[in-house]
Amino acid sequence: SQKIEQNSEALNIQEGKTATLTCNYTNYSPAYLQWYRQDPGRGPVFLLLIRENEKEKRKERLKVTFDTTLKQSLFHITASQPADSATYLCALLSGGYQKVTFGTGTKLQVIP
Amino acid sequence: DTGVSQNPRHKITKRGQNVTFRCDPISEHNRLYWYRQTLGQGPEFLTYFQNEAQLEKSRLLSDRFSAERPKGSFSTLEIQRTEQGDSAMYLCASSGGGGYTFGSGTRLTVV
Numbered sequence: 001s002q003k004i005e006q007n008s009e010a011l012n013i014q015e016g017k018t019a020t021l022t023c024n025y026t027n028y029s030p031a032y033l034q035w036y037r038q039d040p041g042r043g044p045v046f047l048l049l050i051r052e053n054e055k056e057k058r059k060e061r062l063k064v065t066f067d068t069t070l071k072q073s074l075f076h077i078t079a080s081q082p083a084d085s086a087t088y089l090c091a092l093l094s095g096g097y098q099k100v101t102f103g104t105g106t107k108l109q110v111i112p
Numbered sequence: 113d114t115g116v117s118q119n120p121r122h123k124i125t126k127r128g129q130n131v132t133f134r135c136d137p138i139s140e141h142n143r144l145y146w147y148r149q150t151l152g153q154g155p156e157f158l159t160y161f162q163n164e165a166q167l168e169k170s171r172l173l174s175d176r177f178s179a180e181r182p183k184g185s186f187s188t189l190e191i192q193r194t195e196q197g198d199s200a201m202y203l204c205a206s207s208g209g210g211g212y213t214f215g216s217g218t219r220l221t222v223v
Contacts, residue, residue, distance in 0.1 A: 004154075034211055041219075043116075043203050044155065046211030089154050099145070099168060100212060102154030 002027045004103035021075040023090030030092035118215035137206030147203040
C-alpha cells in the first residue's frame, strides 16, 4: 500500500543550527513533492514544490532535495529561529487530478 | 482577495444532527479540495472539484457526507446524522496549479 513516512517524534534543535526533516515514501511515483508548514489550529501553508526531475530547490533559508531512487525528500532550514517552530508536512502529488496526499508531519521546536 | 475563507471556524453539534460548512476559495482558482484532519495526523483527502464538477471522492467519505460547488465558486460540505467519529478539523484548499492555499479550517465537535 502507499505510504508517506515522516518522523513522528518531535525534532528539537538549538537556534542558529540547521534543521533537517525527512520524508520517505513507498509505492508512489509522484510527479511533485511539496512541503507545508502548519501552526496549531491553522491550515497548512505551502512552502516549496519540487518536481521529479529536480534534485534540489532553494527558497531563502529553506532547501529541499528529492531523490526518486531512494524515494526520499530532505527539508532543511538553515540558521533556524524560534519562529520556525511548527509542524512540517510532506505531501506528494500524483495522478491527473492534482490530488495531494500528506504525511503525518514532524513537529520542529527551535530552542533559543 | 484575502485567501481561502471557511465558515464557521468552530461548530459544536449533538450526535445525529446535520451540519454544513462553507468554503470560499481564491476567486481565480478553479480547483477546490476538502480535507479532514485529526490530532497528530496529516490532512486526509475527502473530495476534489474542478470548477463545478466533483471529480474524485475518497472512500473515507460515507454516504452521510456530500459536497457541492455550484457555479464553480464557493463550496459546501454537509455531514448528515453526525457521529462522534466525525469530530475533526475540516480543511478547504484551492489551487490554480502549484501549491495549495488552505483556509483556517472548521473545527467540528460532535457531543
